[in-house]
Amino acid sequence: MAASRDDANGHEQAPTELNLLTLNCWGLLHISTLRTPRLLEIGRQIAALSPPPHVVCLQECWVQDDYRAIRDAVRDVLPHAKFYHSGAFGGGLAIMSRWPIEESSMVPYPLNGRPTAFWRGDWYVGKGVACATLRIGPGRRDVVEVFNTHTHAPYESGPDDSYLCHRTAQSWEIAKLLRAASQRGRLVLALGDFNMFPCSLPHRIITARSPVRDVWRVLHPHSCIGPADHPDEMARGLPMPTAETAPPNRQNKLRAGKPCPVDPEAEDPNGKRLDYIFASNGDVSDGRGWVVESASVALTERHHSLHVSLSDHFAVYATLKLHTLSTSADVTAAAGEDTSTGFDAQLRASQDFDYDDAGAIPIADYDEILDMTHRYTARERSQRRRRFATFYAALAAWIGCLVAVWFSPRNFVSFLLMLLASLGLTAGVVDGLLALLFFSGEIRRLKEFKWEIQNARAAAVAATGKGGNAEARVAERASLQKHA
Incomplete structure (x- = not known):
């Protein structure tokens, strides 16, 4: 039925x-x-x-x-x-x-x-x-x-x-x-x-x-x-x-x-x-x-x-x-x-x-995942550096515009300087927050994912290379965790 x-x-x-x-x-x-x-x-x-x-x-x-x-x-x-x-x-x-x-x-x-x-x-x-x-x-x-x-x-x-x-x-x-x-x-x-x-x-x-x-x-x-x-x-x-x-x-x-x-x-x-x-x-x-x-x-x-x-x-x-x-x-x-x-x-x-079969996924697949994670982590680190650089550059430009206002001979020039300073600072703050909150968090999440893959890979290596011995798997994982 x-x-x-x-x-x-x-x-x-x-x-x-x-x-x-x-x-x-x-x-x-x-x-x-x-x-x-x-x-x-x-x-x-x-x-x-x-x-x-x-x-x-x-x-x-x-x-x-x-x-x-x-x-x-x-x-x-x-x-x-x-x-x-x-x-x-x-x-x-x-x-x-x-x-x-x-x-x-x-x-x-x-x-x-x-x-x-x-x-x-x-x-x-x-x-x-x-x-x-x-x-x-x-x-x-x-x-x-x-x-x-x-x-x-x-x-x-x-x-x-x-x-x-x-x-x-x-x-x-x-x-x-x-x-x-x-x-x-x-x-x-x-x-x-x-x-x-x-x-x-x-x-x-x-x-x-x-x-x-x-x-x-x-x-x-x-x-x-x-x-x-x-x-x-x-x-x-x-x-x-x-x-x-x-x-x-x-x-x-x-x-x-x-x-x-x-x-x-x-x-x-x-x-x-x-x-x-x-x-x-x-x-x-x-x-x-x-x-x-x-x-x-x-x-x-x-x-x-x-x-x-x-x-x-x-x-x-x-x-x-x-x-x-x-x-x-x-x-x-x-x-x-x-x-x-x-x-x-x-x-x-x-x-x-x-x-308990740690070798269900081939070692080559684990290596592919780790290589992919390494490349993506490098990309995110680069993005974080660029966003922080944008923030500091915008902050410096904002301070420079504030100083320039004091020496501006015309009101409309002062207005343009303040407008550009405000827009630049806003964009810089957004990039700074992205670098501080999102990209830093993303890198930490990637570290967690990488550790899980490395841990599973260590067990797979022990299982395939040492006959699947349970003690060997524990030793491999302990070695990884000691250096985590």
């Missing part, structure tokens, strides 16, 4: 299937085209999905009126919901659920953009992870931890991407949350717009540091890992992405016009996966756990009257099923089954996950 029922004693039974959906709504105030009617239609189409979703995570739902419109449309299907508040303008995250939300929190990312890039807005919205604990049944294991996130946007590309360090650190942070929740024996779900490609470094961090799987790659292991011109994608020599395999797609039409149905098989050289659903198997100690039954692109239909896409992303929809490991007799009978995507194979992979 997909939904819960009441047993003979009136207690709600746990479901055996979970339907999950994630969507980036593109709901920026005053910027997003046709925002209000699009988001209203999003709510209507979510409510009309069959089978109905049990957990929905939304990103870029910035305006509370839009959230309320979606909330009203899905109330009969998803009676419980939470709009999360963060930053100066809000992170645009919301979680909607078939079951009550027992606990909730908004965990900010330590590294999250720069206030100097005000036209991008990532720092001002306070991006982070929206967390919700759902009770889906009366049993000890009937608890689900849901994490919804929208990581920093990739405004740049290649090795010069100055925000790559931020996205990598954000993947590390959410992996820690997923890992901790999984260790409590709970089913863990992470949904959202992760702004990363499959098999990229941030993707590998999440799947290696926590016992979760990218549900799409469980069922579609050969799906695209980037747009057609991406070097890794070109090296595979496989067909181009389509609307069925790449949610952000050129068929996302955002201006009103004539009907234009989405062709799910049309190739798109720019198609790529940025939206993900990660899921663990839950507590498999009794031979039962959650497996991926289906994963697909959803909400591809246009608005019924405006004939526009509902967002600049398509939704990702997945179904998890509670599965019991087959007996030896069952395994013999199903010998011809494709074990790469078989339910038993999924559960056994979870049983093989070792929380």
Whole structure:
């Protein structure tokens, strides 16, 4: 059964299937085209999905009126919901659920953009992870931890991407949350717009540091890992992405016009996966756990009257099923089954996950992260020096203008000197505050991130180079901590 029922004693039974959906709504105030009617239609189409979703995570739902419109449309299907508040303008995250939300929190990312890039807005919205604990049944294991996130946007590309360090650190942070929740024996779900490609470094961090799987790659292991011109994608020599395999797609039409149905098989050289659903198997100690039954692109239909896409992303929809490991007799009978995507194979992979396996991430990946962090720290130190220099230069210019006023022969010259002095001092004070508060804090947060990576790397070196000896791992970490 997909939904819960009441047993003979009136207690709600746990479901055996979970339907999950994630969507980036593109709901920026005053910027997003046709925002209000699009988001209203999003709510209507979510409510009309069959089978109905049990957990929905939304990103870029910035305006509370839009959230309320979606909330009203899905109330009969998803009676419980939470709009999360963060930053100066809000992170645009919301979680909607078939079951009550027992606990909730908004965990900010330590590294999250720069206030100097005000036209991008990532720092001002306070991006982070929206967390919700759902009770889906009366049993000890009937608890689900849901994490919804929208990581920093990739405004740049290649090795010069100055925000790559931020996205990598954000993947590390959410992996820690997923890992901790999984260790409590709970089913863990992470949904959202992760702004990363499959098999990229941030993707590998999440799947290696926590016992979760990218549900799409469980069922579609050969799906695209980037747009057609991406070097890794070109090296595979496989067909181009389509609307069925790449949610952000050129068929996302955002201006009103004539009907234009989405062709799910049309190739798109720019198609790529940025939206993900990660899921663990839950507590498999009794031979039962959650497996991926289906994963697909959803909400591809246009608005019924405006004939526009509902967002600049398509939704990702997945179904998890509670599965019991087959007996030896069952395994013999199903010998011809494709074990790469078989339910038993999924559960056994979870049983093989070792929380103490420090070598899950290759040493080369740790070195890449440390090199990236070193370069970004040097950039921030340089920025801090420049901002302090601007402050002191503005202060000196202000004092010079004040002195010059005494010797000015004309009033309008004095006025210009005072105006320039005031404007210069204002700009200098802003730069001084940025240097003192933001960049100094950023450098300290980078030090924390660097220490965590070095600590994990030391354990990985000990595990891979010394046979995984526990005493060796402790010695490596002690050496690092002594010099921290």
